[in-house]
Amino acid sequence: MKAKYQWLNSLLTNNKNEFAQFPEIKWLNPYLADNYIHQRNHLLNKMIDAPLFKATKPYINHISKGCQICGSGKWSCLFITNKCNASCFYCPVPQKNDEVPSTQGLDFKNPLDYAHYVNNFGFDGVSFSGGEPLLYFDRTLEYLKILRQECKPDLYIWMYTNGILSDKSKFMALANENLNEIRFDIGATGFSLDKIKAAKGIIPVITIEIPSIPEEKDRLIAMMPQMVEAGVTNLNLHHLRLTQHNVSKLIKRDYNITSAERPLVVESEIAALEIINEAQNAGLKIGINYCSFHYKHRFQKAGYRRIIAKKIFPDAQITENGYIRTYNVDSIVYQSIKLCAATECLDNKHIEINGVNYGYKVSSSFTETNLSDTYRKQIDELIKNEPENPPADMLLYKIYQFEYIESGLRDY
Known part of the structure; x- marks a missing residue:
């Protein structure tokens, strides 16, 4: 903890x-x-x-x-x-x-x-x-x-x-x-x-x-x-x-x-x-x-993030907490998507809904590179099974936060 x-x-x-x-x-x-x-x-x-x-x-x-x-x-x-x-x-x-x-x-x-x-x-x-x-x-x-x-x-x-x-x-x-x-x-x-x-x-x-x-x-x-x-x-x-x-x-x-x-x-x-x-x-x-x-x-x-992510990137790996996960040999990245008026998005990413263009921004929420074999095994298990208690290690805890919706009413 x-x-x-x-x-x-x-x-x-x-x-x-x-x-x-x-x-x-x-x-x-x-x-x-x-x-x-x-x-x-x-x-x-x-x-x-x-x-x-x-x-x-x-x-x-x-x-x-x-x-x-x-x-x-x-x-x-x-x-x-x-x-x-x-x-x-x-x-x-x-x-x-x-x-x-x-x-x-x-x-x-x-x-x-x-x-x-x-x-x-x-x-x-x-x-x-x-x-x-x-x-x-x-x-x-x-x-x-x-x-x-x-x-x-x-x-x-x-x-x-x-x-x-x-x-x-x-x-x-x-x-x-x-x-x-x-x-x-x-x-x-x-x-x-x-x-x-x-x-x-x-x-x-x-x-x-x-x-x-x-x-x-x-x-x-x-x-x-x-x-x-x-x-x-x-x-x-x-x-x-x-x-x-x-x-x-x-x-x-x-x-x-x-x-x-x-x-x-x-x-x-x-x-x-x-x-x-x-x-x-x-x-x-x-x-x-x-x-x-x-x-x-x-x-x-989380619900809104999931809906937008699934619609724009239907083949992406989307976590319970609504983030897009990209997990490679030595890195893990979590991204989120936000819709905006088409004129506000300078990178020209947009979707069209019945003739109206809406922009969207893909933001990198978390990135960790050069993962060791030990960390990879722990991350594999963390992604596969939600732990009963949050990880004590800070890196794993960060990953846990992007993967899962936290349970329970938090202690004061």
């Missing part, structure tokens, strides 16, 4: 350097960390259902089809706008300006071009996000209509909203175009269920999706029976994370912050697991899942 601990220490250093101008941040100390790990493990052990996606997504009862598609990596999230009409303290990014609908750095001014993109890469699910999609309802509805006209009939489509601008007429219009699921962030509306009640019986699947806010744990636990009565089938709880945009608000709440690829609120994870346990104890049939940062960071990124 030596190499892994060195890697985790480097993440902590990066996090602290990024937020050095905020000395008020309470970085989790080792003494408290042990207590929180014990508490988390106790909560996980009490859960009947085993966590999904390599133990990164604890849940009870069920998860929505949208979440299943997300975990498989066959999901495209279209940001209808980057403008929002709420001001949630936990929002990780500024959302002040309307921009062209986009996904993964690609702009789609024309909904037909986006439908062709979805078809070309074989996505099974699409979500509309923002910002707030209902700020530009006609735009959202137009993209939904074109997807239904041009894509396979079983394409699963859902929308995220804070619900502020929602009403029954909008729900009816969305349902008429076969929106499968709607996800409300009730944190933006004082945890009101009124808008959700208006969607009941109109949109087939109604989900509440919010960050797991420690101070609101008891309120959410008390509300769960009301959620079920209002028509909510799923409750998705996200890991609250620290960003440059929300740091000034989060530090006022005295949270303990743990380090990962991004800084995370420890109490947020504990609260999510406590809520799941309370629902399990009460025998509620609502599906609840804890959408951990580790799940999102690993599975969403």
Whole structure:
């Protein structure tokens, strides 16, 4: 485990350097960390259902089809706008300006071009996000209509909203175009269920999706029976994370912050697991899942890398983590692919989708040459069989990271 601990220490250093101008941040100390790990493990052990996606997504009862598609990596999230009409303290990014609908750095001014993109890469699910999609309802509805006209009939489509601008007429219009699921962030509306009640019986699947806010744990636990009565089938709880945009608000709440690829609120994870346990104890049939940062960071990124790599280089060796592997006599190379506007790619690599050119960049993520016979044997075994524990050797650990999606919730 030596190499892994060195890697985790480097993440902590990066996090602290990024937020050095905020000395008020309470970085989790080792003494408290042990207590929180014990508490988390106790909560996980009490859960009947085993966590999904390599133990990164604890849940009870069920998860929505949208979440299943997300975990498989066959999901495209279209940001209808980057403008929002709420001001949630936990929002990780500024959302002040309307921009062209986009996904993964690609702009789609024309909904037909986006439908062709979805078809070309074989996505099974699409979500509309923002910002707030209902700020530009006609735009959202137009993209939904074109997807239904041009894509396979079983394409699963859902929308995220804070619900502020929602009403029954909008729900009816969305349902008429076969929106499968709607996800409300009730944190933006004082945890009101009124808008959700208006969607009941109109949109087939109604989900509440919010960050797991420690101070609101008891309120959410008390509300769960009301959620079920209002028509909510799923409750998705996200890991609250620290960003440059929300740091000034989060530090006022005295949270303990743990380090990962991004800084995370420890109490947020504990609260999510406590809520799941309370629902399990009460025998509620609502599906609840804890959408951990580790799940999102690993599975969403890996899934997108795999889809793009398989489409552009169908004969390449592609790892579980979505990297293209080139393994020769004395070297091993891992590469990743990123799509971009054709005008942004200076090396003239492009693909054509229904008459529209998209550029792509092939980036070398890792290269090791002059491999010894000993290393080759170890690498052969590592590629053939995922180890139960990460390798202690730094070179093998790096290779392990490009080969596999890391399992489990990481220790604090």
